[in-house]
Amino acid sequence: MAERFIQSIERAADVLELFLTANQELSVKEISEKVGLSKSTVHGIIKTLEFRGYLKQNPDDLKYKLGMKLFELGNRVSSQFDLGEMTRPIIRKLVDELKETVHLVVFERDEVIYVEKMDGPRALRIYSQIGKRAPIHCTGVGKSILAFQEEKEIERLLSNADIKQFTNYTMTDKELIKKHLQTIRERGYAIDDEEIELGLKCVAAPIFNHHGKVIGSISCASPKMRLDDSKLSKVITEIKQAATEISEGLGYQHNNVYM
Structure with missing residues (x-):
């Protein structure tokens, strides 16, 4: 039986993984272009990730960067x-x-x-x-x-x-x-x-x-x-x-x- 993946989670992972190789801060438009999704879809993903602490918005330019939740998870991985x-x-x-x-x-x-x-x-x-x-x-x-x-x-x-x-x-x-x-x-x-x-x-x-x-x-x-x-x-x-x-x-x- 083939593996079944949840598309919304895959898309959220795609957004987060952009920050591995891209600039430290990205706009909704930049993220939309890079992952090949509409701005409205990307906006929903980003706002959810921001709410959970995985992304953080810069109030000056409204761009997004990785949040402290990932830092916390990274430290937990390192300790284990x-x-x-x-x-x-x-x-x-x-x-x-x-x-x-x-x-x-x-x-x-x-x-x-x-x-x-x-x-x-x-x-x-x-x-x-x-x-x-x-x-x-x-x-x-x-x-x-x-x-x-x-x-x-x-x-x-x-x-x-x-x-x-x-x-x-x-x-x-x-x-x-x-x-x-x-x-x-x-x-x-x-x-x-x-x-x-x-x-x-x-x-x-x-x-x-x-x-x-x-x-x-x-x-x-x-x-x-x-x-x-x-x-x-x-x-x-x-x-x-x-x-x-x-x-x-x-x-x-x-x-x-x-x-």
């Missing part, structure tokens, strides 16, 4: 939201596809912290563990987060970070690191090629929230010998797709990049 729970099926799918270890980290108070780790069929004894801090300058997850900060923030984070050399491949020169970050931004992913541990290679991609701000990263870690060109290409594709799926689940839209 568990990133680990949301991403677990995505991580499990990655592990099944790639047969390697997958990590999820969050960026909080200038720290990159492992919050999820799921081993592949051949578990690795590596640096990472849940709750542990990841170096920002030489891990895939750290670099993918650092690369998508504002320039001033990159400078501050590198100045405060312990730029420790873990292997002969670890970059410790801040100018070289900043140049490397530009490449990461262009590609949309980061690679740790034995920079924190010899024989280990990781691919990571950033996770963005609904403001377009990077809040975490997801990665695949593997012994370097198992990542030939063919598998590396597959890992990059899968990790980027997973990061995009998670970001979109957080409300991220590609035109809202925080840069």
